[in-house]
Amino acid sequence: MLIFTPQNSLLLIAGLVNLVMSVLVFTRGLKNKINLYFGLLTFFNFLWAIGLIMTHSLNSIDLVGFYDRSTNMFGIGIVVSLFYFTLHFPYQMEKISKIKTIIIWLLAILFSILIYTKWFIISTVWVDESFNYVAYYYKPVFIAYAIYFVVLAVWSISFLLKKYKQAEGIIRQQLKWLILTITIGLIAGAYFDIVVSYFGDFKPGWLGPIFTIFMNAYVFYLITSSKEKINN
Numbered sequence: 001m002l003i004f005t006p007q008n009s010l011l012l013i014a015g016l017v018n019l020v021m022s023v024l025v026f027t028r029g030l031k032n033k034i035n036l037y038f039g040l041l042t043f044f045n046f047l048w049a050i051g052l053i054m055t056h057s058l059n060s061i062d063l064v065g066f067y068d069r070s071t072n073m074f075g076i077g078i079v080v081s082l083f084y085f086t087l088h089f090p091y092q093m094e095k096i097s098k099i100k101t102i103i104i105w106l107l108a109i110l111f112s113i114l115i116y117t118k119w120f121i122i123s124t125v126w127v128d129e130s131f132n133y134v135a136y137y138y139k140p141v142f143i144a145y146a147i148y149f150v151v152l153a154v155w156s157i158s159f160l161l162k163k164y165k166q167a168e169g170i171i172r173q174q175l176k177w178l179i180l181t182i183t184i185g186l187i188a189g190a191y192f193d194i195v196v197s198y199f200g201d202f203k204p205g206w207l208g209p210i211f212t213i214f215m216n217a218y219v220f221y222l223i224t225s226s227k228e229k230i231n232n
Contacts, residue, residue: 007206008053014209015049018042021220034223037085042216044077048193049209055133056206064133065124069115071205072145075193076108078212079152082182086156089178089223090171093163104152111145120145132203146194153186174222185215 022042030036051074054067083104087096096104114120122136157179164175188211196204 005056008056010210011049011053011206014213015046015053017213018046018049018209018216021216022046025220025223028224033088034085034090037081037088038219038223041078041081041085042220044074044081045209045212045216048074048078052206052209061124061126061133065121065135068124068133068135069121071193072120073112073115075149075189076111078189079149079156080104080108082186083152083156085219086159086182089160089219090163090174093159093166107148111148114141115145135197137198142198146190146198149190149194153190157183157186177218178222181215181218185212188212 019042022039025035025039025042028035030039048071051067051071055064055071058064058067087094111120119138120141122138124133124135126132127134160175160179160182164172164179167175189208192205192208192211
């Protein structure tokens with residue numbers, strides 16, 4: 001049975017908001033890569049929120065361990081989707097070489113597989129009678145996972161910074177606020193999903209999706225703005 005604490009209620013709201021944004025953006029057409037990758041970004045944020053709800057609601061340590069692993073996999077989906085979104089938003093300035101593309105996707109697939117093995121999380125155990133848990137990571141692989149996340153996140157911001165330097169007028173202002181919101185969202189997301197997990201403090205992890213919802217809401221406003229039409 002799910003336990004709807006105030007934290008889980010906020011997570012559910014954040015998850016549903018992301019899901020609505022995902023559906024609305026997908027209905028605008030998946031041929032547009034901006035719509036495609038932002039829709040995937042918000043969908044993975046929805047799954048992230050749901051995964052966290054499950055980890056803080058279930059009394060089966062095996063199921064908690066499964067959903068905890070899954071939240072890490074959803075993190076890969078989030079950062080890869082963000083990477084390709086920023087590459088194309090509001091227009092594409094550069095192309096990613098085939099070698100880099102292969103490396104990005106091979107590592108994404110590799111980590112997605114390792115996450116469900118003891119090469120990523122050695123064990124998940126209860127720490128008290130209130131069903132609080134802790135996961136013990138295989139640190140070399142977890143650190144590699146964190147580096148992969150940070151590299152793609154920084155790379156994503158660099159795309160926007162290059163476009164900001166060349167942009168003028170309203171597009172420049174939009175990119176400035178977009179860079180700020182994405183940076184805050186990434187820092188908060190990485191901290192509450194990766195840093196606190198590394199040090200074994202899983203209680204504040206629910207805050208990650210709450211912070212990133214503001215980033216996604218601003219992006220959603222930009223790409224659905226009929227006035228500016230910056231994604232056409």
